[in-house]
Amino acid sequence: MLFNTSHDLTRFWNILNRLLKYISIWKKQLIIAFLCLIIASITEVLGPILISYFIDNIVVSHNLNITLIVFIIIGFIILQISSVTLNYYQTILFNKTAVKIVQNLRLDVIKSALQQPLYIFDTQPIGQIISRITNDTEIVKELYDTVIATVFRSIVLICVTLIAMFSLEWHMASIAIIIFPMVIMVMFFYQKYSTPILRKVKEYTENTNNQFNEIINGMQIIQQFNQEKKFKQCIKKNSKLHYLARMKILRLDGLLLRPLLSLFSAIILCGLIISCNIFSTHLFEIGVLYAFISYLGRLNEPLIAITTQQSILQQAIVSGERIFELIDTPNQIYGSDLLKLNSGSIEIKNLNFSYHNNTFYTLKNINLIIPSKGFTAFIGHTGSGKSTLANLLMGYYSFNQGKIYIDKRPIHSLSHQTLRKGVLMVQQEPLILADSILTNITLGRHISEKKIWQVLNMVQLTSLVQSMPQGIYSNLGEKGNNLSVGEKQLIAIARVFVVNPKILILDEATANIDSETEQNIQNALLSIRKFSTLVVIAHRLSTIIKADNIVVLHQGKIVEKGSHKILMHKKGYYWKMIKTQIKKY
Incomplete structure (x- = not known):
């Protein structure tokens, strides 16, 4: 040839x-x-x-x-x-x-x-x-x-x-x-x-x-x-x-x-x-x-x-x-540490991150400590780096500079199994499989139907599922098109509620849910805090007001952090964002 x-x-x-x-x-x-x-x-x-x-x-x-x-x-x-x-x-x-x-x-x-x-x-x-x-x-x-x-x-x-x-x-x-x-x-x-x-x-x-x-x-x-x-x-x-x-x-x-x-x-x-x-x-x-x-x-x-x-x-x-x-494309790199997470403590030191090794840093010099079973909220304008930081905590991306410790262990040393069992996330746009409600919640995990119904009740989906012809065995169709956006988010929340991860991250997970259902979710989250560390990304005041620590991000930097009361007293970035939100309503 x-x-x-x-x-x-x-x-x-x-x-x-x-x-x-x-x-x-x-x-x-x-x-x-x-x-x-x-x-x-x-x-x-x-x-x-x-x-x-x-x-x-x-x-x-x-x-x-x-x-x-x-x-x-x-x-x-x-x-x-x-x-x-x-x-x-x-x-x-x-x-x-x-x-x-x-x-x-x-x-x-x-x-x-x-x-x-x-x-x-x-x-x-x-x-x-x-x-x-x-x-x-x-x-x-x-x-x-x-x-x-x-x-x-x-x-x-x-x-x-x-x-x-x-x-x-x-x-x-x-x-x-x-x-x-x-x-x-x-x-x-x-x-x-x-x-x-x-x-x-x-x-x-x-x-x-x-x-x-x-x-x-x-x-x-x-x-x-x-x-x-x-x-x-x-x-x-x-x-x-x-x-x-x-x-x-x-x-x-x-x-x-x-x-x-x-x-x-x-x-x-x-x-x-x-x-x-x-x-x-x-x-x-x-x-x-x-x-x-x-x-x-x-x-x-x-x-x-x-x-x-x-x-x-x-x-x-x-x-x-x-x-x-x-x-031949290199696989996602994980560590070899197979030990389960003992706690949900998070420590971030001098973290810098840019996508695709660009010179523009999405996150700049992030330093943060989140105690085990604590409730921390990330807030900031669009593009401030909130979701990027959440993805780094999930181990989805390698970072340029700095350290992230989960359970006092470097995140890059943790195995894929340890990370996926110990750290879970609910995203703003969840994926719904063209399968039954049961399959969408369990995702291949061995979970009893009794537990499924308990979680469905917790997220206010019991009446919806019972109204379906086959209950939890009802097929949701392609991308769950027969569900509302809010109902899809509740399905995604139910996925993580059936287990007790050491760290639970919610990325605008309640954005499309009505106020009454959100309040029920908040109550469920409070019960989960007995087992898990909560990291919540949200804009709603009702979602973040009860957080132990609110971290305000602006252009990839932490500009403020503290409780709702402390930040409101400072009258800085957080105070301006909350005032703007109140004016809208």
Whole structure:
């Protein structure tokens, strides 16, 4: 294959090698499939030899031996049936194995995606990730069930055909093999010109998936602001680019593959005809000539098949490159400390943080102590760094400078299991699964139904759930669209209320809940304080007024901290924010 640089060649073989490694656990099935291919190829090649024998020994010599004719016919039919049957079984085996391999590959991609740092999802559109998991793995599947099977079958068929040709007449066979350097030349050119085009095709496909993802998720906003035409034009533009790139590949296929190879076969056939006049006529028998013409046609097909697989192979390599790029992305880093949290104490020392290692710091010189079972509230204007600080306490991001201690242990030393069991968060926009209420609350944890009903009562959802046809087994639909925003938040709060984490973080978790329900939630939080440290991000005065310590953030810095009474007495940032809030009401 032709590559622009040795680096491209190395990358190609590295990706292909990694893709082929997935075959190793299915060796037995593939060996059986390969054996079927070999035997099928032999039976396919033996057919013309029988016909050649029939022509030379019966037709030309006018020897009408009925018994011999019957045996030749029966033998030919058996060979054809054997070839068809074995080809059927090898196709089934290759496809079955390919599906299993792709399942493993997709599991590896999903596993990697689930363990990646959150900043990956902050910078990469979801549609691109979905495209790699679905479209790219489906293209790679063709490597296993089409490319490998076709290439191996074609090589076996070519080898068996050449053996048969040389055993019949080596002069003609020598002329026929001239086609191989011609085919290799075609493959070189195809490789060179198809690779950049195929990368563009993948890029346009990915963009289309991402655009559809944005349209479906933002359908309400698109219709509200009458932007249907604009988004339609975006899809149309990208689809046109995809179409033009595809047409380039089709033109390349149409020029370099079957027509050109058929021309080469025609040239070789002309060479065979000319050779009949050059060499002694006794070297060539009519049956042998028929066999060679038949073999030349059969030789042409596997050569075309191998060259055609270049396109699929290139697409599989490009897709494999994108898949492994996702798989090779470093996972979220956690420590090795598996001990459970004994307390919910938090200490932050000289913390500085910026997203994506930018020079602009979102958090600057944060110093804070939150005692175990304390109630601390973060307040500040939009963009002040409240949610960022909460995400750092969850261990979602690594930070540039400073220290965070949880239970007097550095947060980076804590294992994933310790953090996820000991520190929980309720976000402002919770994720609701298209599943039952029970599943949405338990999320795979072993929690009794009795406990579920207790928590539902605590968050004021009992009457709603009881009104549903199947109670806690009722399906909430896609993204919980049959629930209000406030009811979704209550489901999310119920998720953490079923356990007693050492640290509970609420990021505007009561923003869309009515005042009466919020008061009930506040009462529930007071009971949770017996077990947990509360960190609450909120703007409502009712949510934060009872906090032991209120931390006021402004442009990433702590500008004030203290109780509600102390901060109101200072008449600083907090006092101004509360006064502004009171005026609104």
